[in-house]
Amino acid sequence: MEAITLHDKHFSPYITSDEIKTDVKKLAERLFSDYGHTTPLFIGVLNGSFIFMADLLREYPGPCEVSFVKVRSYSGTQSSGTVTEVIGLSDRVKDREVVLIEDIVDTGNTMVALHNIFEGHEPAGLKVATLFFKPEAYKQNIPVDYVAREIQNQFIVGYGLDYDGLGRNLPHVYKIIES
Numbered sequence: 001m002e003a004i005t006l007h008d009k010h011f012s013p014y015i016t017s018d019e020i021k022t023d024v025k026k027l028a029e030r031l032f033s034d035y036g037h038t039t040p041l042f043i044g045v046l047n048g049s050f051i052f053m054a055d056l057l058r059e060y061p062g063p064c065e066v067s068f069v070k071v072r073s074y075s076g077t078q079s080s081g082t083v084t085e086v087i088g089l090s091d092r093v094k095d096r097e098v099v100l101i102e103d104i105v106d107t108g109n110t111m112v113a114l115h116n117i118f119e120g121h122e123p124a125g126l127k128v129a130t131l132f133f134k135p136e137a138y139k140q141n142i143p144v145d146y147v148a149r150e151i152q153n154q155f156i157v158g159y160g161l162d163y164d165g166l167g168r169n170l171p172h173v174y175k176i177i178e179s
């Protein structure tokens, strides 16, 4: 594996597709041991989760349902922060065992906002599973329920994750080379 360039930034190889495959399989087994007695509803958070979802679900050996949402964040005119809108959320989550599938949890702001919005739709249970987690960047008090792999506090691309639109299709994961 060689270093790559996306736009103006350089990235070096960090996690191979084989390593990710092992992490994903382990996570699928954990989820099955917790949800195998039910029919969970796995909801992928677009865009970043699309490759992870496809691989995770093919490793999940029980009955389940699958859906996707897209998160739109925009800055208000006030300095109070960000409003997050969830596109594609239907009422089908009511009374379901829901697992939100994230590509990465960084500060955790997105995860907490999503969690709060989904809670309002009264699922029977609500958990979050993420492929990557940056413990040093995480700013929330609540634990992340399922983490496939903890990573350093560095910007990564590949396997669904992008830098300004590029890099999602890379099978391996790369980390930024700070200049």
Ligand code: IMP
Residues within 6 Å of the ligand: 048, 103, 104, 105, 106, 107, 108, 109, 110, 111, 154, 155, 156, 157, 161, 162, 163
């Ligand atoms: P949050 O800081 O946990 O709210 O993360 C917000 C979003 O930023 C994630 O869902 C990703 O889309 C994106 N993100 C965070 N860290 C990275 C990274 O290292 N590479 C690419 N995207 C990232």
Ligand code: MG
Residues within 6 Å of the ligand: 045, 046, 047, 048, 049, 103, 104
């Ligand atoms: Mg994302």
